[in-house]
Amino acid sequence: MAAASLLCHVIARSAPAGRSRRCLLHSDPHTAHPLLVAFSRLCARGPLRDALALLPDLAAAGLTADPVAVSRLIKLCVRHGTPSDGRLIHRHVFGGGDVAAPSCSSLFVSNSLVSLYAKFGLLDDALRLFDGMPHKNVVSWTTVVAALANARGRKEDALQLFVAMLRDGVAPNMYTFSSILGACSTPRVLAAMHGSIVKVGLDSDVFVRSSLIDAYMKFGDLDGGRRVFDEMVTRDLIVWNSIIAGFAQSGDGVGAIELFMRMKEAGFLSNQGTLTSVLRACTGLVTLEVGRQVHAHVLKYDKDLILHNALLDMYCKCGSLQDADALFGRMPQRDVISWSTMISGLAQNGRSIEALKVFDMMKSEGPRPNHITMVGVLFACSHAGLVEDGWYYFSSMEKLFGIQPEREHCNCMVDLLGRAGKLDDAVKFIHEMNFQPDSVIWRTLLGACRMHKNADLAAYAAKEILRLEPDDQGARILLSNTYADLRQWADAEKSWKMMRDRGVKKDPGRSWIELGKQVHVFIAGDLSHPCSESIIQELSRLFSRVTNLGYTPQTEFVLQDLATEQKEDLLKYHSEKLAIAFGTMNAMEGKPIRIMKNLRICGDCHAFAKLVSKSEGKVIIIRDPVRFHHFQDGVCSCNDYW
Numbered sequence: 252m253a254a255a256s257l258l259c260h261v262i263a264r265s266a267p268a269g270r271s272r273r274c275l276l277h278s279d280p281h282t283a284h285p286l287l288v289a290f291s292r293l294c295a296r297g298p299l300r301d302a303l304a305l306l307p308d309l310a311a312a313g314l315t316a317d318p319v320a321v322s323r324l325i326k327l328c329v330r331h332g333t334p335s336d337g338r339l340i341h342r343h344v345f346g347g348g349d350v351a352a353p354s355c356s357s358l359f360v361s362n363s364l365v366s367l368y369a370k371f372g373l374l375d376d377a378l379r380l381f382d383g384m385p386h387k388n389v390v391s392w393t394t395v396v397a398a399l400a401n402a403r404g405r406k407e408d409a410l411q412l413f414v415a416m417l418r419d420g421v422a423p424n425m426y427t428f429s430s431i432l433g434a435c436s437t438p439r440v441l442a443a444m445h446g447s448i449v450k451v452g453l454d455s456d457v458f459v460r461s462s463l464i465d466a467y468m469k470f471g472d473l474d475g476g477r478r479v480f481d482e483m484v485t486r487d488l489i490v491w492n493s494i495i496a497g498f499a500q501s502g503d504g505v506g507a508i509e510l511f512m513r514m515k516e517a518g519f520l521s522n523q524g525t526l527t528s529v530l531r532a533c534t535g536l537v538t539l540e541v542g543r544q545v546h547a548h549v550l551k552y553d554k555d556l557i558l559h560n561a562l563l564d565m566y567c568k569c570g571s572l573q574d575a576d577a578l579f580g581r582m583p584q585r586d587v588i589s590w591s592t593m594i595s596g597l598a599q600n601g602r603s604i605e606a607l608k609v610f611d612m613m614k615s616e617g618p619r620p621n622h623i624t625m626v627g628v629l630f631a632c633s634h635a636g637l638v639e640d641g642w643y644y645f646s647s648m649e650k651l652f653g654i655q656p657e658r659e660h661c662n663c664m665v666d667l668l669g670r671a672g673k674l675d676d677a678v679k680f681i682h683e684m685n686f687q688p689d690s691v692i693w694r695t696l697l698g699a700c701r702m703h704k705n706a707d708l709a710a711y712a713a714k715e716i717l718r719l720e721p722d723d724q725g726a727r728i729l730l731s732n733t734y735a736d737l738r739q740w741a742d743a744e745k746s747w748k749m750m751r752d753r754g755v756k757k758d759p760g761r762s763w764i765e766l767g768k769q770v771h772v773f774i775a776g777d778l779s780h781p782c783s784e785s786i787i788q789e790l791s792r793l794f795s796r797v798t799n800l801g802y803t804p805q806t807e808f809v810l811q812d813l814a815t816e817q818k819e820d821l822l823k824y825h826s827e828k829l830a831i832a833f834g835t836m837n838a839m840e841g842k843p844i845r846i847m848k849n850l851r852i853c854g855d856c857h858a859f860a861k862l863v864s865k866s867e868g869k870v871i872i873i874r875d876p877v878r879f880h881h882f883q884d885g886v887c888s889c890n891d892y893w
Contacts (some may be wrong), residue, residue, distance in 0.1 A: 260747040287314055294324040299331050306343040317346070322363040337364065337630025341380075362390045369398035374405070389424050392413040392416040397430035424605040425453055429462040438470050457485065459491045468497030473506065488519055496528040499535075505770060507532035508541055519546055523558055530561040537767050537847045537874055539569040554584065560588045570845060570872040570879045587618045595627035600879045601888030620652050622660070629663035633670055634878060636892050641667040656685075662692050669699025670892070674708055690719045690726075699728060706742070709733040724753070734749035761849045762826035762873075767839055773829040776821065782833065789832040790823065797862035800885075805855040827856045827873060835867055843870035851875050852893075861885050 289311060293302035302324050309316055321344060328336040341364055361384050368377035381387070381395050395418065399409035404856050413431050416423065420464050423431075428448050435441040435673075445454075445463060460483055467476035480494045482488075491514045498507035511529045514521070521529075526548055533542035542565045549558050559582050566575035579585070579593050590613040597606035610628050613620060625648050645664055648654045661684050668677035675876030677696055681688050687756070695713045701710035709730055716726040731746035762777035773780065780786065804822050822828075827848055834844035852860075865873050865885035873880045883887035 275320055283313075284314055286312060287317070291317055291320040294320040294370070298335050299324075299333070299336065301326045302327065303336060303339060306340065310343060310642055318357045318359045321357075321360050325360070325363040325367050329367055334367065334373060337367040337371075338376075340364070343394060344548040345570065356388050358384070358391070360387060362388075364393060365391060369394055370495050372402070372439070374398060374402060387419075387421070390402050391500055392421050393424065393430065394425040394826060396427060400430050400549040406436060406594065406626070409671055410436075416452040422451065425456045425458050428453055428459050430755050432459075432462045432466040435466055438472065441470065448813065450773055455484070457483070457487050457490055461490045463554060464490065464493040464497060467502060468493075471501055473501055473503055478508075486517075488522060488525070489640050491519055492522070492524045492528065495525060499528040499532040502535065504532035504536040504538070508536070508538065510549070523552055523555055523718075526552075526558055527561050530558075530565045533736070534561075534565045534568045536725075536763075536765070537569045537772060538770065539566075539571055539844060539845060540765060542566070545572075554582055556582075556586060556589075560586075561590060564592050564596070566872075567599065570600060570843075570874055570881065572596065572600050572602065585617060587621050587624060590617045591624040591627050594624060595630060598627055598631035599877075601881060601890070603631040603637065606631040607637075607640070617665075620654070622657055624662060626659050629660060629667065633663055633667040634889070634893070636671055638667060638671050638673070644749060649767060658686070658689060658692070659667070661688075665692055665695045670702070672703050674703060674705055676890060678708070690716045690723060694726065696728075697729050697733075701729055701736060704737050706731070706733055706737055727786070731840040738881075758849065762789060762830040763847050764830045764834055766833075767844065771833060772828075773826045773833070775826045776824050778824070780829070780833075782836070785836060786829055786832045789836050790828060793832060793835065793859075793863055793866070794823070797859060800862045800866060802859060802862050807856060825856050827852060828859060831860060831863055831871060834871070835863070835869065838867075838869055843872050846871070846873045848873055848875045851877070852880060857887065857891075858893075861887055 277691075281850040286305065286308060288304045290302065293305065299760070321340065325337060325340060326460055328334070328340070344360060361380065365377050365380050367375070368380065373697045375396055377395060381391060384391060392412070396409050396412050398607065399412060409431060413423070413427070413434075416427070428444070428521065432444060434443070435444055444466075448454050448459060448463070454463075460479055463479045464476045467473075467479065476497050480490065483490065491510070491873055495507050495514070497512045498510060509530060511521070511525070511532075514525070520657070528544050530542060533539070533545065542562075545565075546562055549555075549562055552558050560576070563575055563578055563582075566572070566578060575596055582589060590609070594609050594613070597609060597624060607628065610620070610624070610631075613624070625644065628644050629641055630639070632644065640663065645656065645660060648656065648660070661680070664680055665677050668680060674696075677699065681692060681696065692699035693712045697709055697712040697716065700706075700712060713726045713730040716723050720726075726751065727746055734742040734746060759777075761772060763770050763772045765771075771780065778787070827846060830846045831844065834846065852873060857880065860871050860873060860880070860882045862885060863869070871882040873882070878893065879888070880893070
């Protein structure tokens, strides 16, 4: 026992006998008593053990503990992560072993104890104490409402308690509303809560508005969140972060980047939260130049691993492996996410052998691989046709790393076998899995069936998908495309008619390209772009150049029963060709042309891009939904295996 504590212990034991034990918070005050002074100091500074050791002595001496000191002691328990010590304080303060507070309790201390139980997820204890409190104020109600709102599966309880709070005549404050907004289960409930906020005049509070923005974004209501944001007279960094994160998470990368630019113009300095959200937006849009600007802001957070991982992911998914390699090499620390991101990034960019070399480095000098790492490794094998390697890694991952194969790993194996044309092996693998195949796995097989023109197996896979997800129209589209690939026009027309009857429309090919911080979108066959006339002229020039290098239109990639000339016209205005022409028109010396595409690149556009890269001496990088194609000097990084 420390010297000060020992002194207090002796003084306490020398106190007059015969004093009965009373509630610590309601006995006669002895403010100058050395025991109380020592207790208050220990509650403020610790050590926690010494402060707790004085509780029995205070009770024996019949001294009144200062509620502020007891509250500080409870906070010490929270800091040390010891809820059992909180229960000990509860028993000593209120007497007996019951967690319910008797009438002698201090509201201030009771609120602190409720908060302690809530922070450690001990909701039953928090509710029992709360229900036994003879007096409750807005802090009491808000603490329990917030705890229920943040707990899994208790949001409805939070809403019911909020209603009880209103019926009890307690007016919610900004913290109550900020907490309960996260419990709104439907847009209708959110609208009602928004109305209550306006009614009590808290709609101008920055904290509440930030929570309102988060709530609207959670339901995907970008307009609602933007409306709340635009109505604000004053904004702080928390609000800016809320709106930017909401747009980024909802997939509106353009909106997120525009808001980031506005935030900088307004004079706000970004923090880690802002930068992580904007990097996510840049990753989704493949806006490398904006991402590089964000990198400049990241430099001041040179030890922030989360930010560095987000930056690494952005470079990999924007196809800039030179930047990714450099960043990975100088990161002050790397965790399993860093290594996994680099492995997946190399694989997605057609550098599967290098991805497997990084995996070997990870095994020798990095952290233990996890299930995400193995998805990247199997992806690398799949997209390089490394069937034997893929089988080895899949069959040994549990033995070597203790990783039980999951659906994602099995999907990679189906993809590996399917791409390699081993369709029968893929079906056998599916039937021998330890769990029932889901629609994702059947869709992977269906894609392989189209690639290798196996209509019978494609029909089987499509049937399985529609059995699991009757409204999945993507399966019908893939099946009809498979029939069209095989020139089985009657079967294709039957599928198309069924889709027309259901009101299904095929998603047209879209490609987009970044130029001067602006994103230009091109749609197959759509010549409405302001520069369309110049783009058509540039396309004609490019076709003339690549024809001299041996290009001939591959009309088999037109999935319609048309004359050859009509097919060639359709091929000419595929979205990636329009984007390539726009890119060559505006290309800067030494910089690659970067294009994003919503659908898998067709064989004709692939051949065209290879030859344009050779005729123009340009690097063309096209990212489709699965991987990157780096075209340079007439060769693609995928080695024509995609």
